[in-house]
Amino acid sequence: xxxxxxxxxxxxxxxxxxxxxxxxxxxxxxxxxxxxxxxxxxxxxxxxxxxxxxxxxxxxxxxxxxxxxxxxxxxxxxxxxxxxxxxxxxxxxxxxxxxxxxxxxxxxxxxxxxx
Amino acid sequence: xxxxxxxxxxxxxxxxxxxxxxxxxxxxxxxxxxxxxxxxxxxxxxxxxxxxxxxxxxxxxxxxxxxxxxxxxxxxxxxxxxxxxxxxxxxxxxxxxxxxxxxxxxxxxxxx
Numbered sequence: 475x476x477x478x479x480x481x482x483x484x485x486x487x488x489x490x491x492x493x494x495x496x497x498x499x500x501x502x503x504x505x506x507x508x509x510x511x512x513x514x515x516x517x518x519x520x521x522x523x524x525x526x527x528x529x530x531x532x533x534x535x536x537x538x539x540x541x542x543x544x545x546x547x548x549x550x551x552x553x554x555x556x557x558x559x560x561x562x563x564x565x566x567x568x569x570x571x572x573x574x575x576x577x578x579x580x581x582x583x584x585x586x587x588x589x
Numbered sequence: 590x591x592x593x594x595x596x597x598x599x600x601x602x603x604x605x606x607x608x609x610x611x612x613x614x615x616x617x618x619x620x621x622x623x624x625x626x627x628x629x630x631x632x633x634x635x636x637x638x639x640x641x642x643x644x645x646x647x648x649x650x651x652x653x654x655x656x657x658x659x660x661x662x663x664x665x666x667x668x669x670x671x672x673x674x675x676x677x678x679x680x681x682x683x684x685x686x687x688x689x690x691x692x693x694x695x696x697x698x699x700x701x
Contacts, residue, residue: 518633564633577623581632
């Protein structure tokens with residue numbers, strides 16, 4: 475069966491510090507991968523998605539970046555965190571090429587607090 | 590503009606009662622609509638997924654309806670349980686591209 479791992483679960487970082495959140499998927503190959511941010515009381519905002527190794531599409535311009543060094547690994551990074559980067563970050567994957575039945579499976583999320 | 594709007598924003602019901610959550614969308618071209626349940630501090634979990642040709646789909650005590658003409662969907666929860674307390678999110682996917690549009694969710698609280 476497929477599983478998605480996301481860590482850490484919670485993170486408290488000072489303003490200006492770097493960030494690295496990691497997400498890995500097991501039990502599938504060539505998944506579509508996504509990074510979302512969910513602010514308190516808000517809907518999910520798509521940050522990045524990837525359809526393959528080294529292929530990253532950015533949805534929202536900001537000081538965050540994403541990388542996909544391996545097929546089932548997706549990393550969210552920042553060189554210098556801002557207060558506004560605080561939020562709940564979710565990684566998700568979906569099977570490529572499933573057409574209308576394409577479902578996203580989410581990780582448990584990372585609660586990031588920038589102080 | 591592609592948007593997904595959900596109502597009500599929050600809802601409190603007594604255990605054992607039924608409730609209905611609403612989702613209106615303007616996403617086009619439409620591919621499918623799914624409902625997710627998100628427990629506090631956790632990632633969303635898919636409940637149902639419906640395509641253009643499907644009007645009703647059930648998953649246990651959850652029943653989703655879709656009216657593609659009016660671009661409305663509802664999620665009906667019967668005989669609510671305390672464990673139903675969560676945020677319910679409506680997501681619409683476009684037919685072209687890889688776009689998912691999320692509603693802001695309905696926060697449901699079931700009280701004993």
